[in-house]
Amino acid sequence: MLTIETIVEKFELKVLAGSDGLQKEIRNSDISRPGLEIAGYFTYYQAHRVQILGMTELTFFNQMLTHDEREKRAEKLCDPQTPCIIISRRLEPPQEIVDACNKSNVPLLLTHTKTTNFFSRLSYYLERELSPETNRHGVLIDIYGIGVLITGESGVGKSETALELVKSGHRLVADDNVEIKQVAEGVLMGSSPPLIRNMLEIRGLGVVNVMTLFGAGSILDEKRVMLNVHLEPWNPSKQYDRLGLDRTKLKILDTEIDKKTIPIQPGRSMSAIVEVAAMNYRMQRLGYNAAVELNERIQEQIKENNGG
Structure with missing residues (x-):
């Protein structure tokens, strides 16, 4: 069984919120960057995947949305199926996402690695670990x-x-x-x-x-x-x-x-x-x-x- 805690230790991630969900199991090797979802389109939200937020997603989240919109989008991102949310490049997490992760026990993690680099490394690792x-x-x-x-x-x-x-x-x-x-x-x-x-x-x-x-x-x-x-x-x-x-x-x-x-x-x-x-x-x-x-x-x- 592959848990969130395992990837935290493997990639030396910092836990920012939702620490009660570290024993959640990762079942899907696919990873998502929920740009459309942050813009408000959740029709095909792949909640069962690990979610990665980079500079593009967070800049739009902070600059283009009102406070109420940020709260609603953050709550939808923190679906009960969501294994975790990872913020790249040591970016400052929006408070609305921190609060939503704590409320839903979805681990919010931080890495210093650039988004594309980390995406590739994590994808390769999950592919290997979750292979039949x-x-x-x-x-x-x-x-x-x-x-x-x-x-x-x-x-x-x-x-x-x-x-x-x-x-x-x-x-x-x-x-x-x-x-x-x-x-x-x-x-x-x-x-x-x-x-x-x-x-x-x-x-x-x-x-x-x-x-x-x-x-x-x-x-x-x-x-x-x-x-x-x-x-x-x-x-x-x-x-x-x-x-x-x-x-x-x-x-x-x-x-x-x-x-x-x-x-x-x-x-x-x-x-x-x-x-x-x-x-x-x-x-x-x-x-x-x-x-x-x-x-x-x-x-x-x-x-x-x-x-x-």
């Missing part, structure tokens, strides 16, 4: 800039594969439990729960601290999840993709990412295979697909043979 999220059992690792989510049944070798990848210079994001947020359309960001951050569990060895063993360059706090590599024991009766033309997807929240299923057999270097999978995915994003090239060569050879 889920948890996945697996390992998230950064391989050549590609966030690879390694999944599979318990004991299949996910953490051991991750350890080999870290030793090869790649960076661990999360082991065992991956917290995933959809921060924008088609964009998933993965991170580790604080309790187990930088930790890697190796069966038979126990828990190791990756940053302590391999240095700060071996870990990453957050990474975009782009590719899923699913490890499973070899199944002789199952047909595995041998060319790479078939593209399967894994859906997480409302976003689909590419999925590669890798069968495990004795003697196979899983870390090398996962590393190549990430490199190949990166090449495909750049426009090159080896499977497509091979298929084109085969089709060309068939045409030549038929023509002969």
Whole structure:
């Protein structure tokens, strides 16, 4: 739950009025600058959003409205749904707004930051904090800039594969439990729960601290999840993709990412295979697909043979 008190601490805001409402919950990541409302047009007032008042709004409020109008507009601004009102640039708040905030328990906050700058910072923060999220059992690792989510049944070798990848210079994001947020359309960001951050569990060895063993360059706090590599024991009766033309997807929240299923057999270097999978995915994003090239060569050879 994201409360007004949280953003007060996060952005070092000063509470001017309505302190009894600091435990109000923020549910909407959108922010409003209620210029039309201050001018008197409240038909589409988005009361459930955080409201920011800058120099333009306050100058109009102070200079263009009578005392009675200011009182009425301030009361309407302080709707019961309004999470809070934030004044930027350390501007002096009108007394009518102070009184209305105290009366309705709508927190009135003050920041020294310029309006546009603060608007952007707060919007970005709310987007991240209020994004839909889920948890996945697996390992998230950064391989050549590609966030690879390694999944599979318990004991299949996910953490051991991750350890080999870290030793090869790649960076661990999360082991065992991956917290995933959809921060924008088609964009998933993965991170580790604080309790187990930088930790890697190796069966038979126990828990190791990756940053302590391999240095700060071996870990990453957050990474975009782009590719899923699913490890499973070899199944002789199952047909595995041998060319790479078939593209399967894994859906997480409302976003689909590419999925590669890798069968495990004795003697196979899983870390090398996962590393190549990430490199190949990166090449495909750049426009090159080896499977497509091979298929084109085969089709060309068939045409030549038929023509002969």
